[in-house]
Amino acid sequence: MNHPLDNPIWTALTTGSKKFSYGDEHIRLIDRDMGFFAGLPSYEPEHLESLWDVLEDGVKVILFTPNPLELDDRWIVHNDRKLLQMVWDNEVENLELSDSVQPLDPSHVSQMMALTDLMRPGPFLEKTILFGNYFGIFSRNKLISMAGARLNPAPFTEVSAVCTLKDYQGRGLSKKVMSAVINSLVAQESIPFLHLYPDNLSAFKLYSSLGFVSRAMLRVYSLEKT
Missing domain, CATH: 3.40.630.30 (Gcn5-related N-acetyltransferase (GNAT))
Incomplete structure (x- = not known):
């Protein structure tokens, strides 16, 4: 992923919207009073596992990904749809x-x-x-x-x-x-x-x-x- 918009949440939370987020070089989350976005540098199972580890039970997050995710049955999936970027x-x-x-x-x-x-x-x-x-x-x-x-x-x-x-x-x-x-x-x-x-x-x-x-x-x- 070379274009900033290939992974827009991660790019935002590490550049222009960084001041509204928290986390580290592996996971960034938006201020919970502003939204539910979570950004990862990539979306392999090990990165999703890291996201799982930092979230509390019952917490919801929104991800924009370039490809479908491989999710195990521990996650409740409330939305999984194609998203057109313009x-x-x-x-x-x-x-x-x-x-x-x-x-x-x-x-x-x-x-x-x-x-x-x-x-x-x-x-x-x-x-x-x-x-x-x-x-x-x-x-x-x-x-x-x-x-x-x-x-x-x-x-x-x-x-x-x-x-x-x-x-x-x-x-x-x-x-x-x-x-x-x-x-x-x-x-x-x-x-x-x-x-x-x-x-x-x-x-x-x-x-x-x-x-x-x-x-x-x-x-x-x-x-x-x-």
Whole structure:
């Protein structure tokens, strides 16, 4: 694995997101108030055994891997699916920004958690906002659409938590908040990328329209130590 995005969690937790993680040269874990990510330099059985040894019973972790894992029956597997990775094509510039989009800060966390709990774009915890670059759209002081950043496997930054309330979908709101996130990341000289399930065709269409291109097919696991 030579490209930073071949092993995005490990790369992030040893580069741009290292300040939010803990561990050593064999295993790194994200702050549990920010997410559930675990990164390993590679995913052979001996590295998975090391991960098992450091986790407490009942702890769940999320892994992004380049290939399927060989897991023994001690692990409870909550998720095991293909995961499409897309990278922003930096030749697409000057995305249209909307005055309706505003930056989100810690004062908005309760609304952000309520929206993500309802729409399920992926885990969003109390301190996930510390990853930064979150933007949203409000209607009558209610957050109805949002997106932001997550893992930072330098020089790349993951766009995440893209979601819009069901009653407001189909109005281009996700495109507006994503455009704000992309412009913010590019201004910081970071390259946006993201992940999605390959059968999510509506998301694929949206991301493609914003300049993202398919890069690799990974695998996502949610594992629990029994």
